[in-house]
Amino acid sequence: MGGAPDDEYSKPPAEETLRADDPAAVELAVRQGDPLSGANGFAGLVDLGSPGSDGDRALVRDVLGREPLYIEADAPTDGIPADDAWAFDPTALDDPVLFPAGAIQDEAGRRDRLRLPTNSGVGDVGGSAAAVPGSAVDELRDAIDAALGALDDATPVAFSGGVDSGLVATGTDGPLFVAGFPESHDLEAARDAAAAMDRELREVRLTHDAIERAVHAVAEATGRTNPMDVSIAIPLYLVAERVAADGHETLAVGQGADELFGGYAKVAKAPEDDRVEADSVAGARDELLGTLPEQLPRDVLAIRAAGVEPIAPLLDDRVVRAALALPEALLVRDEERKVALRRVATDRLPESVAIRDKKALQYGSLVSRELDRLARQHGFKRRMDDHVGQYVRDLVEE
Numbered sequence: 001m002g003g004a005p006d007d008e009y010s011k012p013p014a015e016e017t018l019r020a021d022d023p024a025a026v027e028l029a030v031r032q033g034d035p036l037s038g039a040n041g042f043a044g045l046v047d048l049g050s051p052g053s054d055g056d057r058a059l060v061r062d063v064l065g066r067e068p069l070y071i072e073a074d075a076p077t078d079g080i081p082a083d084d085a086w087a088f089d090p091t092a093l094d095d096p097v098l099f100p101a102g103a104i105q106d107e108a109g110r111r112d113r114l115r116l117p118t119n120s121g122v123g124d125v126g127g128s129a130a131a132v133p134g135s136a137v138d139e140l141r142d143a144i145d146a147a148l149g150a151l152d153d154a155t156p157v158a159f160s161g162g163v164d165s166g167l168v169a170t171g172t173d174g175p176l177f178v179a180g181f182p183e184s185h186d187l188e189a190a191r192d193a194a195a196a197m198d199r200e201l202r203e204v205r206l207t208h209d210a211i212e213r214a215v216h217a218v219a220e221a222t223g224r225t226n227p228m229d230v231s232i233a234i235p236l237y238l239v240a241e242r243v244a245a246d247g248h249e250t251l252a253v254g255q256g257a258d259e260l261f262g263g264y265a266k267v268a269k270a271p272e273d274d275r276v277e278a279d280s281v282a283g284a285r286d287e288l289l290g291t292l293p294e295q296l297p298r299d300v301l302a303i304r305a306a307g308v309e310p311i312a313p314l315l316d317d318r319v320v321r322a323a324l325a326l327p328e329a330l331l332v333r334d335e336e337r338k339v340a341l342r343r344v345a346t347d348r349l350p351e352s353v354a355i356r357d358k359k360a361l362q363y364g365s366l367v368s369r370e371l372d373r374l375a376r377q378h379g380f381k382r383r384m385d386d387h388v389g390q391y392v393r394d395l396v397e398e
Contacts, residue, residue, distance in 0.1 A: 001041050001066045001255070001300045001310045018044035019067050019088060030060055030104055035114040036317040041066025043088065043099070045080075048106075058106035059086060063114040064256075065101035065293025066315055068300055073097045077110040089301075090223040101293035117324055118286050136330055140322040141344045147171075147316035155311065156243050157252045158236065159201065161189030162358030163338065163345050164254030164263075168313055169199065170348040172252060177243055179204040179235040179365055186235075186364035189356065196350040204242045206235070208374055211367065212395060214238055219396045221305035222298050227388040231362035231371050233302035240306035251308045255299055256315040259288045260323040261338040262331030281328045 020026045020042035027046055029037040043061040057080060061069040068088055073095040075085040090096035099105075102114035148171025157169045159176035169176055176199050178190035187203060194201035211234060218233040219225050236253075243251050258264055262285050266275040270284035278284040303310040313319070323340075330340035345354040362368040375391035376382065384390060 001253075001296060001312045001315065016044070016088075018042065018046055020044070026060065029062075029114065030058060033113050035063035035102065035116055036321045038317050040317050041312075041315070043067035043069035056106060058104050059099065060104050060114075061099045061101050061293075063102035063116055064289070064315060064320070065098070065296050066300075066312065068297035069099040070096035071099045077105060079107050079109065080105065090297075091220065096223060098294065098297065116286075116289065116320075118283075136322070136326050137340050137343050139325065140319070140340050141347070143316070143318040143322040144314070144344055147313040147319050150316075151252060151311065151313065152250070154248075155250055155252050156246070156248050158239050158254070159190050159194070160186050160254075160358055160361070160364060161191075161193035161353065162254075162356050163342055163349070163354055164257035164314065164358070166193055166197070166349050166353040166356075167257075167341070167345045168252050168254045169197065171313060174248070174252075175200045175202050175246070177202050177204060177239045177251075179206055179239045179242075181206045181366040181370060184364060184366040185359050186361075189358070189364070193350075193353045193356065196352050202242065202246070204235075204238050206238065206365065206367065206370070208370065210238060211370060211374065215371075215392055215395050217305055218302045219392065221301045224298060225389065225392045225396055227368070227371065227386075227392060228362070229298050230392055231368040232360075233298050234367050234371075235361055235365045236299055237302040237306050240303040240308045240310075244307035249308055250311055251303060252311045252313060253299070253303075254314055255296065255310075255312045256292060256320075257338065257341060259285070259292055260314065260320065261285075261326075261341040263338045264288060265337075268332040268337050281332050285331055 025039035075081040151171040155172040156174040180187040266273040267284040271279040276284040380387040380391040
């Protein structure tokens, strides 16, 4: 998952060893140590040999972890693991752990080669023109325009009514999809935003039966049963399921925007907020970016389990590079978060959508609340340790 591919998605062959839109760009990224070379998300075995030779191979995963890659927990790190010791799908392994994002493992061993540039938070990023706020927004606008321009006109969008999914939706004329329980914030926000944008909205109205069915699907696909991951993955899976039923093969999502552009309260409150270790807003943003390699596999695998391919234009290399060059004032200013992204969005979206704050998916859809309700209805009371997790695991084991 990364920037929008130029070619229509087709299901990869079973013998595939590298998942990437552009294998040549992956090779360049690995050779030059440039994590934002235009390869976007990638994972698997890359051939670094000269044309026509067997070449030197390396197991790699992109620096943001946009493509899932797993390895057996006991697999050696001093050479290329056996073919049956790594996989794109965690269910194919006995004891899978995520291969580290940005790592390269070849016959010489594993090394941390690909690293994102960091922002010092003082507004001067390597002396580049991006230190000038107006220039930084212009560069970000150009990057987002390029990423959205690669979307197919009919690509559907996972839509919550906020600025992230709203901005993604401006890159396509496809239908917008939202999931939530009837009284949920996300359904109401999506309706208001879609009306303001004059766009078609298709609603996936959730029920307890749908939640229980989805628990099995996402747990099997992701290998995760903790309540947070499951409650985030469920609405993604059910939206993707509806998208597939409506005849689509891809789904555009707004993943990564909060991490890239300073969308979290704990980033805005750094360094006073003890939920982050960084001593600046930009440092906290960089810290939160480090959580994506763990989060994205959950989302990617849940969506793919429903039969469609996720596309994340806001995680396109060009957008990431521009976002990393933003001074702090374009991340957070006073009470406003995602300042630069909202400036770009005001060119494309109604003001009501560009300035709208959103709730986290698991709360905005009410999936987290209803999963808790189901757990209690099945005898897993709140006084019990991890009562929702116990319920999820019991449901999966049935």
